[in-house]
Amino acid sequence: MGGSTSAPTILATNMTPAATPPESIAWLWKDAPIPAWSRSVAVVDRHVWLAGDKVLVRPGARPKRLPDGAAVIPVVHVELDPLRPPSGLAAAQPAVLDAMRAAARATTSGWVQLDLEARPSQRADYRALVGRIRASLPRQVKLSVTALAWWCRSGAWLDGLAADEVVPMFFRMGRDNAPLRAIVARQPAALHPLCRAGSAGFSRQEPFAREVTARYRRTYWFDEKGWKDPE
Numbered sequence: 001m002g003g004s005t006s007a008p009t010i011l012a013t014n015m016t017p018a019a020t021p022p023e024s025i026a027w028l029w030k031d032a033p034i035p036a037w038s039r040s041v042a043v044v045d046r047h048v049w050l051a052g053d054k055v056l057v058r059p060g061a062r063p064k065r066l067p068d069g070a071a072v073i074p075v076v077h078v079e080l081d082p083l084r085p086p087s088g089l090a091a092a093q094p095a096v097l098d099a100m101r102a103a104a105r106a107t108t109s110g111w112v113q114l115d116l117e118a119r120p121s122q123r124a125d126y127r128a129l130v131g132r133i134r135a136s137l138p139r140q141v142k143l144s145v146t147a148l149a150w151w152c153r154s155g156a157w158l159d160g161l162a163a164d165e166v167v168p169m170f171f172r173m174g175r176d177n178a179p180l181r182a183i184v185a186r187q188p189a190a191l192h193p194l195c196r197a198g199s200a201g202f203s204r205q206e207p208f209a210r211e212v213t214a215r216y217r218r219t220y221w222f223d224e225k226g227w228k229d230p231e
Contacts, residue, residue, distance in 0.1 A: 023218045025073065027201070032226035034066065041066070042113055042220060045074035045106055046099040048092065051081035055095045071110075073144065074103035078116040089118065089125035093132060100133045104141045112137065113144040113167070123157060134162040144199070149173045149180050152195035159192075166194040167220055171203035185212055 026038035034041055044060030066072065076099040080086065089096075096114075103112040114133060118126035134143050142164040151157040152168050168191075173180045185208060188196050199218040202208060213219055223229075 025218065025220045026227065027075070027220055027222050028227070029060065029077075030226060032223075033228060034070070035221075035223075035227045038221075039069065040071040040073065040109060042073040042075050044077050044115075045103045046076045048076060048078040048095055048099055049081065050078065050086045050089075050092050052084040052086060053091055055092050057095050057099060070108070072106070072108045073111045073113050074106045075113040075115055076100050076103055078114070080117070080119070085119065087121070089116075089122050089129055093129055096129060097132060097136050101136060104137050107141060110140065111142045111144055111165075113146065114163075115146045117146075117148055127157075127161060131162040134164075146201065147195070149184070150176060152191040153180075153183075155192055157192075158194050161194075165199050165218070167199045167201050167218075168195040169201040169222075170208065171201065171206040171222060181208075185209065188215065 023040065024038065025040040025042050026035050027042045028034065029044045046060055047058050049056040049058075060075070060077070076096065078092065078096060086092065096116075100112060100114065114130065116126065116129075130143075130145060137143060143162075144165040144167055145161070145163045147158065147166050147168045149168050149170055150173075158166060170181070170184050183190050197215050197217065199220070200213075200216045201220040201222060202213055204221060204223040
């Protein structure tokens, strides 16, 4: 885990965005404080936990205070139990749809976001779920979905996806971190078109050069420490 024509200037892990434009968005969770530069915030509204054939839903931790006029993007975070992952996503569909509709009622930005790191074997289910979500939301509410960075190298994941925005997460990229960072930094044309210039997620702890983040119209920012360090 959610820019305009420019983006936060984060040159080192202990530095904070300066003169951040309105479309730079802080991801918030666990009652994290809101960074002073952020006027748009993506807040976890519901957690959906999938373990085998069980689906557990719990509310997110909303920030206690929001700046006046803050544009809130409610996020539905769907997590797969690492020890007992579900074989598919069909059983979770009713709970996820309910959570996304609740997020749509809570939005003050006109956006909602699905955060679900589907496995390759769940690709068809994932695409079907995104389509169902889009069809179930009010037309005026826009749907954002996060994407694992490697999806940007596998067009079948993203081609024709029924979302208004795809947010590739260019951090926590695991064993492929070094080659993926090199592609993002120096070979953006090798990425899926949806991962090149529209929206992207970055981490305060894994900064890219300014010219990389500046490619994106909307940037989402993640902080390992929950924005609790001094800005």
